[in-house]
Amino acid sequence: MRIVVAPDSFGGTLDAREAAAAIARGWRRAVPGDDVREVPLADGGTGFVAVLHAALGGTLHHAEVTGPLGDVVRAAWLEAGGTAYVEAAAACGLHHVPRADRMPETARLACTHGVGELVAAARDAGVRRIVVGLGGSATTDGGAGMLSALGAVPVDDDGLPLPPGGAALAVCDRIDGAPALAGVELVAASDVDNPLLGRHGAAAVFGPQKGADPGTVAELDAALAVFAGPLAALAGREVRDEPSAGAAGGLGAALLALGARVESGAGLVRTLTGLDAELDAVAESGGVAVTGEGSFDAQSLRGKLVTAVARGAAERGVACLVLAGQASAPDDDARAAGIHAAYDVAGEAGLGASLADPAGTLEALAARVAPQWSTGGAATSGNAPS
Known part of the structure; x- marks a missing residue:
């Protein structure tokens, strides 16, 4: 039987x-007769460019750009088939901020200026369609840094440019200047559908993982509410409540204000990597689809990659499994999304062991799970998310 292994990245591990590769090794070790195919994926966040480069070829362009806290980071964007693919996390990703440094002050100051530099580099290279992958950011600045790098500068009521970071948006009066993107089609490839503000917004949902404590979350949400006015003026409409406005700390809202069209990052990658053809072959053989990510939680079911894989599998009557670092998504919601079972490395091997040897423990989990499902799609056990 055919098994397709199509995970996202596992956080920073x-x-x-x-x-x-780890899942495939474990599955092949346990059931060597299965035909296991590896289709690594991304939903717009970390790994977006690498996955698409592996699938599409094309040319990687390297650049030194501004990191989330003002340091210089090395990033790459991909030119393939007349389109530029930019990964926001490459410039302002959470992996650029050491875990020990993720605190309220860094959450207040982190900036997307480097994303704008990557977009400008693609524009200057003559590319007229730019897809920006959103996800995995360290920022909550509403895309203000990106806009500034493109010539649309957020300023206070004295006309002075704002300092970097989301907290400074509390005194934003307007956006001066126009972004130099004439003739460029923008696509925001988003991993979530969150709005900009409120309890489902950029600060409340994603701020804590970036170091924001409750007071900082409230401060950033209030600052983004102020910035929503200038963004609406730039867009000619309100963008604050549009789906994906809250992606990447509000970077989605800035892209919407620039006229970007939102696409599912997971859906786009699913198409470009040929996942559908692999799922067709799995369906013909009575096989199984296996996906995964670092933390499979309720947020995963709001447009992240695992749901795109599960949707494609469900369309073909194929069972879909999730192997995750940690799994806490509600069982009923996971089943409703088309996920037949979820397993987690931390629960199997312990959190310490999973962090010390992420590949080995994931391989071991796959080896344990494989025999349960390698019978034509119906599990002999573990047939509900756990």
């Missing part, structure tokens, strides 16, 4: 290719 394994990229998508490493995760796919």
Whole structure:
């Protein structure tokens, strides 16, 4: 039977290719007769460019850009088939901020200026369609840094440019200047559908993982509410409540204000990597689809990659499994999303062991799970998310 292994990256421990390889090794070891195919994926966040480069070829362009806290980071964007693919996390990703440094002050100051530099580099290279992958950011600045890098500068009521970071948006009066993007089609490839503000917004949902405490979350949400006015003026409409406005700390809202069209990052990658053809072959053989990510939680079911894989599998009557670093998504919601079972490395091997040897423990989990499902799609046990 055919098994397709199509995971996202596992946080900062394994990229998508490493995760796919580990799962495939474990499955092949346990059931050597299965035909296991690896299709590493990304949903717009970390690994977006690497996954697409592996699938599409094309040319990687390297650049030194501004990191989330003002330091210089090395990032790459991909030119393939007349389109530029930019990964926001490459410039302002959470992996650029050491875990020990993720605190309220860094959450207040982190900036997307480097994303704008990557977009400008693609524009200057003559590319007229730019897809920006959103996800995995360290920022909550509403895309203000990106806009500034593109010539649309947020200023206070004295006309002075704002300092970097989301907290400074509390005194934003307007956006001066126009972004130099004439003739460029923008696409926001988003991993979530969150709005900009409120309890489902950029600060409340994603701020804590970036170091924001409750007081800082409230401060950033209030600052983004102020910035929503200038964004609406730039867009010619309100963008604050549009789906994906809250993606990447509000970077989605800034892209919407620039006229970007939102696409599912997971859906786009699913198409470009040929996942549908692999799922067709799995369906013909009575096989199984296996996906995964670092933390499979309720947020995963709001447009992240695992749901795109599960949707594609469900369309073909194929069982879909999730192997995750940690799994806490509600069982009923996971089943409703088309996920037949979820397993987690931390629950199997312990959190310490999973962090010390992420590939080995993920491989071991896959080896344990494989015999339960390698019978034509119906599990002999574990047939509900756990």
